[in-house]
Amino acid sequence: MFSFCADPKSLEGAAWFACYLTSGTHLAMYWSVGTVMLLLALAAPAAMAFGFAGALAARSRAAPLALAGRGYIAMVRGVPDVVFFLFVPIAVDQGVEYLRHLWLCPDWTEPVRRGADFVVCPVAKMPPSTAPRFAHDAWAFALALLAFALVFGAFAANTLRGAIEAVPRAQVETAEAYGMTPAQAFRRVVLPQMWGYALPGLTNLWMILVKATPLLFLLGIQDIVYWARELGGSKTQVYAYPHPDWRVWYFAALLAFYLTLTWGSERVFARLADRLARGQATAAGERLRRGRA
Amino acid sequence: MKTVLIAAALALAAAGGAAAQTVRLGTEGAYPPFNFINESGQIDGFEREVGDELCRRAGLTCEWVTTDWDSIIPNLTAGNYDAIIAGMSITEERAKVISFTQNYFPPAASAYAALSADANVKGIVAAQVNTIQAGHVAESGATLVEFATPDETIAAVRNGQADAVFADKDFLKPIVEESGGALVFVGEEVQLGGGVGMGLRQSDTDLRDKFDAAIASMKADGSLNALIVKWFGADAATF
Incomplete structure (x- = not known):
C-alpha cells in the first residue's frame, strides 16, 4: 500500500501498524464486509419473495398448493437451521451437476458415485474447472444465498400469513360489498394494511438474518468472521507481520461491526413502523394521532 | 512415416486436451511453514513451491483453493477440487477413502x-x-x-x-x-504416519500417476530436498 512497506520487518510503531492494517489480507477483510452486505441486500428480498409465495400458497384454496406451502413452512421450521445450511448447498450443487451430467454426457458409462467419490464428466462440472476463481466464489455465494432465502423465507411466510389474517375481516367484506373481486380486495385493502402487522415479525427476522451471516464462514466463504480468525491468530516469523494471538481484538472489532449494523437497523425499522401505523386503527396509530393533535 | 505423423498428431492433441484442464489444488492455508496465507493474501509456504513445481513438471495448469481442514477430504471426494496438498500424513485410515501419491515430505x-x-x-x-x-x-x-x-x-x-x-x-x-x-x-x-503425500480421489488414477511421477523426478534431481532445507532448516529430514 505505502512505499515504506517494502520491508515490514524493519518497521516499528505507527509505521508498522499502518503497513500491517493495509496488507493484502487486511484489504481482503475490509472487502469481506462488502460480501456480508451483499448477502444481506440479496437475501432479504429473496427471503421476502419465498415468504410471500409460501404465505399465499399456504392460504390457497387449492389443496395441493396449500399442502406445498404448509409443508415448506413446517419442514424448514422443524429442522435446525445449520443442518439446512449444510444440506442445501451440497444437495443443490451435486443435483445441478448430476442433471448437467445426464444432459451433456449421455454417452458416459462410468457410474457417478464410485465409493466415496462423486464424479461427473468434466463439462458437467459447475462451474467448470477452467473457470476463473471469481466464478467459483460466485457459485458458492449463490448456493449460500439460496440456503438463506429458503430458511428465512419459511419464517417470513409464517409472519406474512399471520399479517394477512390480522387485517380485519369486516374491511374485506366491505370491499366485496363494493363489488371488488377477492383479488382486488386483497390488492387494494389487505396488502396496504398488512405491513403494519407484519413489521414486528419481519424486524425480528432481519435481526436474526444479520446475526446469521457468519454462517457464510461455515460454507467456506471467506467472510468477515473467517478473516478475523485467520488474521487474529498468532503469526511466526515466516509471516511478514509476526504478532502474538490477537484474536480478541479482531473479535471485538466484529462485535462493534455487528452492533453498529443492528443498531442502525433498529432506527430504520422504528421510523418505518411509525410510517406504517399512521392512520391505522391500532394502538400505535392512535398514539401517533394523539401525538400530532 | 505417415503412421508416425498421425501418432504424433494424436499425442499432441491428447496433450493439448490435458493442458486445457485446470487442476485445482486444495490446501488449508493455516499450517506454516507447510502452507499459509501470506500478507498479500496468496497461498505461500513449502507446499506452494512444491505444488507449483509439480504442476510445471506434469504439464498441468494448477489453481489453489483454501478450505477448512475439517472438510478437506469430503470436499475432495465431492469434486470441489482435484488434489489435497496440505501437510496431510499418509495413513491407512485415510487411504481407505482417498488415494495418496508417494510422500513428498519424509516421515517426521x-x-x-x-x-x-x-x-x-x-x-x-x-x-x-x-x-x-x-x-x-x-x-x-x-x-x-x-x-x-x-x-x-x-x-x-x-x-x-x-x-x-x-x-x-x-x-x-x-x-x-x-x-x-x-x-x-x-x-x-x-x-507417526508415512510422511506427507498428496491426496486424490480414488477414481482419479491418471492424475495420481502424473503427480507421482513428478514427485519422483523432484526427488531424483534433489530439488525437493533443496525446498525442504529452505523451509524447514538444514537439520530437517530429507530424502
Missing part, C-alpha cells in the same frame, strides 16, 4: 509443547481435529481436546486450557523458538 516426528518442562503429557492435550496426532493422543490415555485450526491448539496451551499441544514438530519448532522461552518441548518425540 511429532512432539509435545507446553508452558513448562514438567508439564503432564498424559493430562489434557490439545491437537487439531482429524489429525494423526489427535488419534495418537486419544490412544495415549491423555484427555484429548480438539480444535479446528492448528493455531487454536497453541492458544489453548498458552491460556492454560490444555497442559500441552501435540503436533508435527516441524510446525511447532518456529513457534517454540520464537516464544522467548514461554513454550518448551516436553516428553518424547513420536514417529
Whole structure:
C-alpha cells in the first residue's frame, strides 16, 4: 500500500501498524464486509419473495398448493437451521451437476458415485474447472444465498400469513360489498394494511438474518468472521507481520461491526413502523394521532 | 512415416486436451511453514513451491483453493477440487477413502509443547481435529481436546486450557523458538504416519500417476530436498 512497506520487518510503531492494517489480507477483510452486505441486500428480498409465495400458497384454496406451502413452512421450521445450511448447498450443487451430467454426457458409462467419490464428466462440472476463481466464489455465494432465502423465507411466510389474517375481516367484506373481486380486495385493502402487522415479525427476522451471516464462514466463504480468525491468530516469523494471538481484538472489532449494523437497523425499522401505523386503527396509530393533535 | 505423423498428431492433441484442464489444488492455508496465507493474501509456504513445481513438471495448469481442514477430504471426494496438498500424513485410515501419491515430505516426528518442562503429557492435550496426532493422543490415555485450526491448539496451551499441544514438530519448532522461552518441548518425540503425500480421489488414477511421477523426478534431481532445507532448516529430514 505505502512505499515504506517494502520491508515490514524493519518497521516499528505507527509505521508498522499502518503497513500491517493495509496488507493484502487486511484489504481482503475490509472487502469481506462488502460480501456480508451483499448477502444481506440479496437475501432479504429473496427471503421476502419465498415468504410471500409460501404465505399465499399456504392460504390457497387449492389443496395441493396449500399442502406445498404448509409443508415448506413446517419442514424448514422443524429442522435446525445449520443442518439446512449444510444440506442445501451440497444437495443443490451435486443435483445441478448430476442433471448437467445426464444432459451433456449421455454417452458416459462410468457410474457417478464410485465409493466415496462423486464424479461427473468434466463439462458437467459447475462451474467448470477452467473457470476463473471469481466464478467459483460466485457459485458458492449463490448456493449460500439460496440456503438463506429458503430458511428465512419459511419464517417470513409464517409472519406474512399471520399479517394477512390480522387485517380485519369486516374491511374485506366491505370491499366485496363494493363489488371488488377477492383479488382486488386483497390488492387494494389487505396488502396496504398488512405491513403494519407484519413489521414486528419481519424486524425480528432481519435481526436474526444479520446475526446469521457468519454462517457464510461455515460454507467456506471467506467472510468477515473467517478473516478475523485467520488474521487474529498468532503469526511466526515466516509471516511478514509476526504478532502474538490477537484474536480478541479482531473479535471485538466484529462485535462493534455487528452492533453498529443492528443498531442502525433498529432506527430504520422504528421510523418505518411509525410510517406504517399512521392512520391505522391500532394502538400505535392512535398514539401517533394523539401525538400530532 | 505417415503412421508416425498421425501418432504424433494424436499425442499432441491428447496433450493439448490435458493442458486445457485446470487442476485445482486444495490446501488449508493455516499450517506454516507447510502452507499459509501470506500478507498479500496468496497461498505461500513449502507446499506452494512444491505444488507449483509439480504442476510445471506434469504439464498441468494448477489453481489453489483454501478450505477448512475439517472438510478437506469430503470436499475432495465431492469434486470441489482435484488434489489435497496440505501437510496431510499418509495413513491407512485415510487411504481407505482417498488415494495418496508417494510422500513428498519424509516421515517426521511429532512432539509435545507446553508452558513448562514438567508439564503432564498424559493430562489434557490439545491437537487439531482429524489429525494423526489427535488419534495418537486419544490412544495415549491423555484427555484429548480438539480444535479446528492448528493455531487454536497453541492458544489453548498458552491460556492454560490444555497442559500441552501435540503436533508435527516441524510446525511447532518456529513457534517454540520464537516464544522467548514461554513454550518448551516436553516428553518424547513420536514417529507417526508415512510422511506427507498428496491426496486424490480414488477414481482419479491418471492424475495420481502424473503427480507421482513428478514427485519422483523432484526427488531424483534433489530439488525437493533443496525446498525442504529452505523451509524447514538444514537439520530437517530429507530424502
